[in-house]
Amino acid sequence: MQSAGFPLLERGYDDAPFIYLDSASTTPKPRSVIDAVVRYYETIGANVHRGTHPLAEAATEAYEGARHRVAALIGAQPAEIVFTRNATGSFNLLARALRLTADDEIVFPASEHHSNYMPWRVDATPVLVDIDDEAVPQWSQLKSKITKRTRLVSVAHVSNVTGVIAPVEEWIETAHAAGVPVMIDASQSIAHLPVDVRALNVDFLAFSSHKMFGPNGVGVLYVRRDRFAELGLGNVGGGMVAMHTEDRFEPLEAPLRYEAGTPNVEGVIGLGAAVDYLRNVGMANIAAHSRALADQLMRGLAELPHATVLGRSARERIALATVSLPLPAMSQQDIARLLADAHGIFVSGGYHCAHVLHHRLHLAGTLRASAHIYNDAADIEAFLAALREL
Ligand SMILES: Cc1ncc(COP(=O)(O)O)c(C=O)c1O
Incomplete structure (x- = not known):
């Protein structure tokens, strides 16, 4: 070791x-991530996006700084990065925001992690791409699984069971040719491989901080900027509305629209330090x-x-x-x-x-x-x- x-x-x-x-x-x-979390509690300790005192400003600056770092790691813009609780939270958020019904089909391999399976079976209708006797998806099946009802194709960049890297470029091309957006589960790839959302031209991408040297309790949902327009709301509550009266409310723009409630501020700051660590290596x-x-x-x-x-x-x-x-x-x-x-x-x-x-x-x-x-x-x-x- x-x-x-x-x-x-x-x-x-x-x-x-x-x-x-x-x-x-x-x-x-790594030590630098632990130190970043401790430093937040010892020197800042305030909430983000509210309050008008210096500690609140410092908290917001550190939190948004981490958003910039995460965006840079995957070639995204900061406004395309939504912080969630974990990769599972990112899948659930997307499932809700897509306003799925049982008439909607989601295509993904039978080998997927439950987090890229359960939300689709609860909120929509799963359509499985078969796996071979080594548990590897039969990649060429994708085209035949897409129908008029397909709302999304979702696939792990790297399987958490086999470690095999999926041909995501091909899958994205096939799905896009049929007019279907693609979600990539980068939970196992994000800390092992360079991931560039622009080069991939992927629509949505999810991963967890804790598998990439960051703290627990933070996930990321990348949403390609133009895709926000077709999404409904996620969690609702404090921190995600610009205006709220008895008659109506106005949600904030993304990404804050999708970050209701006090976020895991120290976790996000720690994730920023983890990204620095990864990029330094x-x-x-x-x-x-x-x-x-x-x-x-x-x-x-x-x-x-x-x-x-x-x-x-x-x-x-x-x-x-x-x-x-x-x-x-x-x-x-x-x-x-x-x-x-x-x-x-x-x-x-x-x-x-x-x-x-x-x-x-x-x-x-x-x-x-x-x-x-x-x-x-x-x-x-x-x-x-x-x-x-x-
Ligand atoms: C491929 C894959 N997807 C999703 C997840 C879910 O991650 P989390 O438990 O951090 O939400 C995992 C975690 O093991 C995973 O390996």
Whole structure:
């Protein structure tokens, strides 16, 4: 582990070192992010967009500064960045603002995370793109799934189960050719790959702060500027109206229109520091490191007899691999626990919020290892060695 600058990793758990291979779930935070949150409470501590004293002004400036940083990271304009609670909140906000009904069809792969599945099944009608026996979507099906009732195509840029990078450019082109907007779930790509919303020409994009070295409780919904016009309201309440009388109200312009109530000010400021951190390391450097660890992971897993490795044939991936090991009397969750207790290797075991994927493949859970910039080849080798031993 290259723990320097990540207090949690430097300290270990209960003072014992561990190998953290669960970054797809959430990432530890660098010192600069923790400091930014603490500094807010120690030196500002005020609410945003209201109040006329210096602390309130400083809070608003820091909060809006973070919006500029997030926008710059993905090539957007600040006015296109809506802060939410998490990626899940971004999907739910969009589902509500699109004013969906059961007549509306939303097309997405059967492998999607529940957060890019549940809002569409509750508010509209899901149309699933099938997956193959490695859990990879059959990308070419998209065109045949789009009908006159399709309101949106939604897809994970990188699957949180397979780590495979989706051909999002092609999907956006296909959907747009049919006049359908596209939502990209960048939850797993945002901290591994450069993401440029202008180059992609994507309509909507969502991600969470906590998977990109930022604090919990903050998400982002990017909305291409021209798309706001067709959206209804999201949450309503304080902070999102310009004028409110007994007879009528006037909502503020986006993005504040979609940020009702006191936001997670410290979280947003911490996210701004996380963006600085990512950009200092350099997204191209991070992508290259992720790629190298991914190759090592996949080579090692391919040598394990009897292991089912999801997405094994796909070439484009990040440092995330998911496997099912047929061990008698041990579930994949048990194996994850054993790796933690016997080897100090922390991975995920279970369904990774993708039940439909697992049901379709008849898998009772899987084991997922996901690496990031603080991991090195020795960490991957330790994981592979532990699996070989099992
Ligand atoms: C691909 C993907 N989408 C959405 C989410 C939901 O993120 P959050 O729980 O931060 O809302 C996750 C989190 O695991 C994810 O991996």
